[in-house]
Amino acid sequence: MTVKPSQNRRISTRLLQLKTAPTTPTTSSPWNTRLRELANQSLFTEALSVYREMLSFGASPNAFTFPFALKSCAALSLPFVGSQLHCHVIRSGCDPEPFVLTSLISMYCKCALIDSARKVFDENTQSMKLSVCYNALLSGYVLNLRYCDAFLLFGKMRELGVEINAVTMLGLIPACAGPGYFWLGTFMHCCCVKSGLVVDLSVANCLVTMYMKCGSVDYGRRLFNEIPEKGLITWNAMISGYAQNGLATHVLALYREMKTCGVLPDAVTFVGILSSVAHLGARSVGCEVEQQIAANGFGRNPFLSNALINMYARCGNLKKARAIFDCMPVKSVVSWTAIIGGYGMHGQGEVAVQLFDEMIRSGVRPDSTAFVSVLSACSHAGLSDKGSNYFAALEKKYGLQPGPEHYSCMVDLLGRAGQLNEAWELIKSMRVKPDGAVWGALLGACKIHKNVELAEIAFEKVIDLEPTNIGYYVLLSNLYSEAKNLEGVSRVRVMMRERNLKKDPGCSYVELNGRVHLFLAGDRSHHQTVEIYKMLDELENLFEELGGSNRIDREKRSEEKHSTGMAMHSEKLAIAFGLLNTSPGTEIVVIKNLRICGDCHLFMKMVSKIVDRQFVIRDATRFHHFKNGFCSCKDYW
DNA sequence: ATAGGGTTAG
Structure with missing residues (x-):
């Protein structure tokens, strides 16, 4: 806003200042300070109202204003406000400022307007030399899952000799963090070693995370061990990595090690630990974590609350899980999913269904996982009509693609209700390849309703996909023995012996x-x-x-x-x-x-x-x- | 200014 305020306005502004806040300034720097403070405290809505207030008082935003206003827009994902700010930037003439330029690019990226970000990048000749702008755009590509573009840009940086620093790596490495990207990840690791950027703790942390997300637990641990001065985030990366890979005992062992090293855990540490406590039932650790949370005042952390709901639900304390859920001021899909899953797990399908409907009424949009939890609750409680309706809504109303995990719930639901043929037809109609769980659900239903022929079909498929899962052999063997088909029983036994599978009794x-x-x-x-x-x-x-x-x-x-x-x-x-x-x-x-x-x-x-x-x-x-x-x-x- | 750790089902 470079337009000079009229004399009248200036007078009225003065009056207002005198009436409301005698210190309200018309120069921008005190506003900038306030704006920066709020943005750094993650109080983005407040930051944006300060920006608006600043304009209404006639102070001109400058290169020290825009980065924080844009950051707030990005955090709140307000593309419309963001492009308005872009206009203000152009009017103020501070768009070639590196601070402002990178903030603009980053804002567009975080609002998923990656093409607008690219436009800003391309239109400014200045940006072609600046490493920071490349970094902002590169991480934006990764954020918007456009990995190819990110690597192309990385190649261009190398070609043009633009400085590649730690932040470049931090942006690019998460693109390799997924099952199947392991080799690309090791390549990035090599790049970091060659350039000497591995010594940067952030980069090393990022690499550890990347390996854990690839499922390469051993590589992650090896790198972790090589980090001489581990930070809290290093420990967290390793602990949550173990947790994500289902290695609950490793999580608890590492937590113990962390404490002996004198590193104080934070809320993120506890989230990783709680999920392991829930899976293992390690009560002493559970109680300890509970006390620590109370002592440290992490109680308001929504991620932690979600983890606690999950833990209590899994450990049978639904009352406590519900109490935490009810106390949450803002309930996310994850919170709803956790409590719905909790009721479903304990056979209280009716409550689960009520909660799911309540979630929708409260304006929270169910995601793919939320549907899994409500569908499984329906199948456990025998609510087949409800379940079928949800399954239909999944695609029609919410535009989600049903995955094998939804189909396995539906097959289970139909199968338990005795609609074996319908279940089989549903599998045949699948557009995605059925996984072991889908055929396993059909096999389980065949066992309940004693359908040997269909069971044999399902068994063949499921064994092909999960040859070492003993549960399926046992299911079929038990079905054969119920049907007095002793020849079948011994055939399954032979298969198990040949594959060296030992039966663990339930x-x-x-x-x-x-x-x-x-x-x-x-x-x-x-x-x-x-x-x-x-x-x-x-x-x-x-x-x-x-x-x-x-x-x-x-x-x-x-x-x-x-x-x-x-x-x-x-x-x-x-x-x-x-x-x-x-x-x-x-x-x-x-x-x-x-x-x-x-x-x-x-x-x-x-x-x-x-x-x-x-x-x-x-x-x-x-x-x-x-x-x-x-x-x-x-x-x- | 750019970056690193988090929840959910089967």
Whole structure:
């Protein structure tokens, strides 16, 4: 705004200044200071109102104003305000200023207007020499997933001899951070070593992250070990990298190491740790993290709240998960997804569905993952109509592409409801290649509804995709034995032997008086075995008297006793044991692998109708360390 | 001015 304010306006401005804030200046520098402070504190909305206020008071923005105003626009993703600012920049004549130029490019990139950014870059001859402008545009290309353009620009920089510095690398390396980009990543690593830029801690951190995102955990760790003076971000990069790769035990070990090195964790560290705590059930660490969060005042961090919701939901404490969720001032899709998934995991599909609808009403747009959590909740709770509607809305209403993960939920949903042919037709209609989970869901449904022919088709496909997943062999073998097809049973056995696959029996745990008791499927070694099986018999009789729908189960169980391929479900043993050893009105904590067995919820629902106990389920999908039947109750949930 | 770490399902 170089237009000189009229005399009248100047007078009125003066008056206003006297009335409201006696210190309100018409020179730009105090405004700039205020604007910079706000922008640096990430108070972008406030920063932009200061900019507007500044204009209304007749102060002229200059090269020290625009970078911060543009940064705020970029952060809030306001392309319209951004291009207005661009006009102001041109009018003020400070567009060739490097500060302003890079801010403009960066703003357009962050608002996804990459072509406008390129235009700014190309129109200024000045920018062709400046490394900073190249860096801004290059990181913008990567941000907008245009990796080819980014590498072309990188090539041009090398060709023209433009300075390549640490920031150039920081922009480019994330383009190699994905499965399949590993070799490109190692090339970038080599470039950094040759140019000596690896000594820059930021660059090294970035490379560690890149390797972890490629799934090359060993390379990441090796580089991590080579960094002489690790910073907090270095530790965080490694910890979250392990967490992303599902290496929960490594996460906890590294956290311990970090503490012995005297590095203080921050909110980001805790996010990585919490997801591992949730998967492992490492209670002592969970409690410690909880205290640390309270002590450090990280309570308001939305990422941390999401991680806490997930942890409590997985560990069976839905009440606490819900309390955190309800307290969040701004709930993102991730927060909703976490709580919906939590209810879904515990068989409370109705609540999950209500929450999903509430999310949409509150104006949060569901993403692909949110649909996965609501669809899986529907399939666990048998809400087939609801699920089908959501599946249709996914594409029609929200323009999302259904992936194999959505199809596997739908196949599970239809399959459980007995619509096996519909499920098969759905698979055939898929535009993306079905993965193991899709065929596995069909196989699981065939097992429930005893359809041997279709099961054989599904089995062939799933084994082709996941040849070492024992669960599928067991499913088919059990189906064969139910159908009294002994030849089939032995055929599957031979396949397993040939592929050197050892069958791990399914297992469940019950927590009782601070001790965790492990039950294997078909286990008869427990000292209360006789009582447990008696209790299960009694329960069956009660079910029959009440509804009589469990006859099939009874038949199945009589076979279980004799056939070698079948075994009494571990969670039934665990539940019976819990009933035997608790008094009415208490809570029984059942820890089991939620991924494999969905019938568990049904059984628990029926049991809780006739006995005065509350069941809490904890997900043990990743309880690897329990495999040998050992666990220490002090350290684990 | 440009940059590095974070949540979600199966």
